[in-house]
Amino acid sequence: MISSILLASAASGFVYGITPGPGVLAVLGIGADQGRRAGAAFLGGHLVGDVLWASIALAAIIGVHGIGPVVFDLLGLISGLYLLWLGARAVTARRRGAEDASARVQRPLAHGLVFGLTNPKAYPVAVATFTALLSARADELSWGMLPVLVLASLAGGVFAYAILVGLVGAGTVRRVYRRHETLITRLSGVLFIGFAVNALAHAAPGLAGQRFRLLPGRA
Template sequence: MTPSLLLAVLASGFIYGITPGPGVLAVFGIGAARGRRAGAGFLCGHLLGDVIWCSTALIAIVGAREFGSTAFNVLGLLSGLYLFWLGLRAVRARRGNVAQQGPARQPFAHGVLFGLTNPKAYPVAVATFTALLSSRAELLTWAMLPWLIVLSFVGGAAAYVILIGVVGAGHVRALYQRHELLITRLCGVMFIGFAISALMHALPGLLASIA
């Protein structure tokens, strides 16, 4: 595994874990109501769902690569379009449309359930990993899969350590709540950037195969 591929997988797991979405909004809501310890419990439970969804996403990506470049490019095209749609929605978000999650009485159990049942988890994982790994698609093999899963877990865990560190701080909660719309829109711009990257790698290969 090359250093660039290693860093790309770590970055994919980190970005997937730290990018504001239902899980991140939920942990900020729980942290605001019950403090850092409850937020940490939620994230530890949520990590189980992340491991499952990221593993499934990596299996799909490696499988598409092994079946041929056309399958991977189709996956990249769909992922890029999905990320672009998510990013456009975030950029166009209005105040009051950003969902807040209430506190949980059992943060760990709530995190497990939340992580396993989040309907956006799998497509976002596929889209994020495809966008960042598409330029190194030729390096992906089934033999690498266990390491890819471990590295994505390490990246996601690092993101959660940062979230746990900041979620209990009062000024951070206040800052996040005050600028939540701006943060959501900036994340939308980042998603659009990932979408453009995925499309730039997928479209030339698809056009070449058609021609």
């Protein structure tokens, strides 16, 4: 049903927005140093980049699926392996210095806009996340659904950022995050590995079936 596809797209936008990464680390630092208003401004600018990368990722997923299920399965395989690599790196992450987690900025909105549009990891992470959560409904994706899928992902991202705005700037959150930053990063790695397993579980059967059909004597 279309509602489950939209829910999956919204979940992708939520996960993409709230999972600890460069953007989340930046807003936690800005919020702790300059308050919720500055953190909200940063996320408002960053959201523009999120919409752009989510739109491109969804267009790529729909386009690849239109070419054929084998190509889509290959994309799922690559995305799953990429998420697995990210998860493994996060699980084995070491504690960083405090200067890496925070930065004082004079124009949080503009900084967030530039940060969101130029993050080199944004597109591959978006493709991997959306592929992992939408692969089960791949047969139902179409170009006509692209606008509503983008809107659903935007709704999920806004919800994720609303939670972050509620958290940043709070003294307790700052102390807990700085104290347990490595643990939080590693837990996010476990989450990425879970998405990777999901993507690989949906891609592997299709690729295995294609290989089986190509064996000699198989039509």
